[in-house]
Amino acid sequence: MNKKTRQKIHQKKFVIWFIAVALSILAIFVGNRIATKDFSLFSVSAEETVKGKVIAVLDRSIDEIPVGETESYTSTNITFTAKIKNGLYKDQVVTVQQLIDSMFAGSEFIKEVEPGDNIMLLKMDDPNTDVTPWQFVDYYRFDKIVILGLIFAGLVLLIGRWKGINTLLSLTFTFLFVFFVFVPSVMNGYNTYISAVITCLYTITMTLVLINGASKKTLATMIGCISGTIIAAVTTTIMSRILHLTGFVDEHSIYLTMLNPDKPIELTAIIFAAIIIGAMGAIMDVAMDISSALFELCEHAPNITFQKLFKSGMSIGRDIMGTMANTLVLAYIGSSLTTIMLLLTYSDSLLHLLNREIIIVELLQALIGSSAIILTIPLTVITCGFLYIRSNESNKKPVSTS
Structure with missing residues (x-):
């Protein structure tokens, strides 16, 4: 096989690959438009969940609450300040509370917040007061998953090379189609x-x-x-x-x-x-x-x-x-x-x-x-x-x- 023939073969493969990628993206875009017609995936709520970072712990108190005559459980209340990282309140420093009740199973495994922790906060509007209370929801974990995902992508590219690129593309398209076309279409x-x-x-x-x-x-x-x-x-x-x-x-x-x-x-x-x-x-x-x-x-x-x-x-x-x-x-x-x-x-x-x-x-x-x-x-x-x-x-x- 001469050089010219090989070039034609490579050009043909690239054209097919490009068409496949273009059609895959088009299918996701059109499918999403159809699946989400007159439909909203995330419901509108007066409460807002945002990402924050713990600045300092202000107070820690433990209350013992009796249950019956012989039993009791403890409620740990940690008050701390956090800086909001996204949303309407971005860069604001707010006072937050973390509640840990021993009556709930697994409470002993819940980590108390420390300065530098990335967390999720919930803003709960109360029309009867001028104070805007913020509650600790959970630790922010998605960034660690992103790092692991990048390591996975690096391994795929290192071992698979060009096939690795196509593997990541196909995986991405599959994920997008399932969660942006299939799931909304069923819910709609x-x-x-x-x-x-x-x-x-x-x-x-x-x-x-x-x-x-x-x-x-x-x-x-x-x-x-x-x-x-x-x-x-x-x-x-x-x-x-x-x-x-x-x-x-x-x-x-x-x-x-x-x-x-x-x-x-x-x-x-x-x-x-x-x-x-x-x-x-x-x-x-x-x-x-x-x-x-x-x-x-x-x-x-x-x-x-x-x-x-x-x-x-x-x-x-x-x-x-x-x-x-x-x-x-x-x-x-x-x-x-x-x-x-x-x-x-x-x-x-x-x-x-x-x-x-x-x-x-x-x-x-x-x-x-x-x-x-x-x-x-x-x-x-x-x-x-x-x-x-x-x-x-x-x-x-x-x-x-x-």
């Missing part, structure tokens, strides 16, 4: 099933095109991933009806139904979205691993037959299957560990525990996600066989008989 009363499907299609297409460009490998991965996601979606719909799910898995479900009385959120649709979006990442990973491995195999063994390619693909898939299924199951267990421990404590029997809807939904997520991963393997292998083998055969030059 749009069809959750359609929104979830659109989110999956956007994420799959955008991620694969950005990372691999327009190629046979991308197409094979896309078909395999979409097939696995469809399996997860269909299975979730069927099982939701068979199991008579209501969607009321915890107290948050009740609050969701109150958000939009005119267009109430369908809780079973939330379960559907959670399962297919949660499984999509693992399905994409499996499809990508298989299509990449088989693509390299076809590149180095252009005369390989469909049967041998299928056998090799299934062998690779079996190695991936165990770890990916474990990854998905452990991810769901880890995310709901506190809830599971609480339910174990307050359930009267194992039978009662296993029939709680919240446990059923967790099991459903793990089983459907793992099943979709398993079925994605042969579907991706077959797709790769048709695309790669046919491409290799069409690229073979006819042998001269002269």
